[in-house]
Amino acid sequence: MAFPLHVSNDSHYDADEVSDWLGSGPSPKKVIMKDLFVADLQANQPIATTFLVKSKDVKSKKSGEPYLALILGDRSGELEAKMWDNVEEVEPTFDRDDFIKVKGLVQIFRNRPQLTIHKLRPCRDGEVDFADYFPKTTKDVEVMFEELLGIVDAIETQPLRELLMSLLLDEEFAAQFKQAPAAKSLHHAWLGGLLEHTLSLCKLCRLVVQNYEGINLDLLLTGAVVHDIGKIRELAYTRSFSYTDEGQLLGHMILELEIVNEKIAQIEDFPRDLKVLVQHLIISHHGEYEFGSPKLPMFPEALLLHCLDNLDSKVEAMRMILRTDPNVEGNWTSHNTMFGRPLFKGLKRNGEDPQKSD
Numbered sequence: 001m002a003f004p005l006h007v008s009n010d011s012h013y014d015a016d017e018v019s020d021w022l023g024s025g026p027s028p029k030k031v032i033m034k035d036l037f038v039a040d041l042q043a044n045q046p047i048a049t050t051f052l053v054k055s056k057d058v059k060s061k062k063s064g065e066p067y068l069a070l071i072l073g074d075r076s077g078e079l080e081a082k083m084w085d086n087v088e089e090v091e092p093t094f095d096r097d098d099f100i101k102v103k104g105l106v107q108i109f110r111n112r113p114q115l116t117i118h119k120l121r122p123c124r125d126g127e128v129d130f131a132d133y134f135p136k137t138t139k140d141v142e143v144m145f146e147e148l149l150g151i152v153d154a155i156e157t158q159p160l161r162e163l164l165m166s167l168l169l170d171e172e173f174a175a176q177f178k179q180a181p182a183a184k185s186l187h188h189a190w191l192g193g194l195l196e197h198t199l200s201l202c203k204l205c206r207l208v209v210q211n212y213e214g215i216n217l218d219l220l221l222t223g224a225v226v227h228d229i230g231k232i233r234e235l236a237y238t239r240s241f242s243y244t245d246e247g248q249l250l251g252h253m254i255l256e257l258e259i260v261n262e263k264i265a266q267i268e269d270f271p272r273d274l275k276v277l278v279q280h281l282i283i284s285h286h287g288e289y290e291f292g293s294p295k296l297p298m299f300p301e302a303l304l305l306h307c308l309d310n311l312d313s314k315v316e317a318m319r320m321i322l323r324t325d326p327n328v329e330g331n332w333t334s335h336n337t338m339f340g341r342p343l344f345k346g347l348k349r350n351g352e353d354p355q356k357s358d
């Protein structure tokens with residue numbers, strides 16, 4: 001998140017209908033044009049805008065009175081928010097995953113932006129445009145999908161090409177595959193992220209085989225395309241990203257095994273040994289027992305798939321952490337739990353402001 005240390009001189013809220021805050025305004029409401037996003041907020045800026053509630057906690061002040069501790073979000077990032085007064089009245093009116101309209105003041109607290117909410121109300125149906133609230137790939141989904149189809153079409157091993165084509169040309173599957181994030185929060189955690197990650201991985205596979213003789217690129221690419229497709233059922237992504245019940249209970253490896261088995265069953269004479277190799281690619285791609293793989297990679301294509309998946313997800317995760325770090329001052333992010341260390345954001349890239357690396 002770019003968060004310029006700019007002190008706004010504007011001491012007034014944007015003009016806003018008073019009646020808008022008095023509960024039952026005229027209905028039905030029009031869509032609120034969201035013109036202020038988390039990434040654009042400035043220090044000491046009074047704001048009046050809408051957010052998605054990503055988390056909601058009621059905590060106690062030293063006096064014992066309740067206060068609200070929220071994480072609010074839109075497509076550009078997340079923001080901590082606190083509401084100190086009027087909590088008993090406001091708290092029951094909304095929940096996590098609801099959209100709310102807030103008025104408040106953005107301040108810097110412990111080197112991070114924090115919103116103090118003065119007024120809050122839930123948004124009514126039809127007041128928000130969903131596209132404003134969910135992070136989405138910056139790339140063109142259809143262009144990426146076409147590129148992936150091209151890569152699959154070039155696979156020479158006929159049963160593997162047939163398997164992948166039967167997936168990608170399945171309209172219901174393709175629609176979900178184009179929409180799903182690749183993870184809940186760690187990497188490519190945006191709509192279209194699964195496709196973006198899959199395509200990136202396929203390109204890495206094509207590069208790496210040039211360096212190692214005898215690698216079966218068709219098999220490696222098949223692993224790359226199917227290795228995370230279970231995420232279309234593991235993750236819920238119509239509101240804030242979370243796990244579905246079956247995702248929580250089974251995990252994406254089991255789910256994609258099921259999807260792939262179903263498709264293979266529809267292909268006449270799909271070789272049994274090839275099926276076992278594809279299944280091994282799927283179940284070993286996390287590379288370690290503690291990361292959920294019941295078997296560790298046992299042939300070079302499986303090892304490469306694991307390593308390249310790890311590479312693509314970690315590099316993209318690090319880029320995202322640097323891009324969205326809320327710390328206002330200094331060259332370092334806070335301690336990052338995924339990497340187990342703070343990350344350096346002071347490296348200038350192509351003469352850009354180091355904290356605004358794309």
Ligand SMILES: [Fe+2]
Nearest residue numbers: 227228252285
């Ligand atoms: Fe995975």
Ligand SMILES: [Fe+2]
Nearest residue numbers: 227228309313
């Ligand atoms: Fe992956």
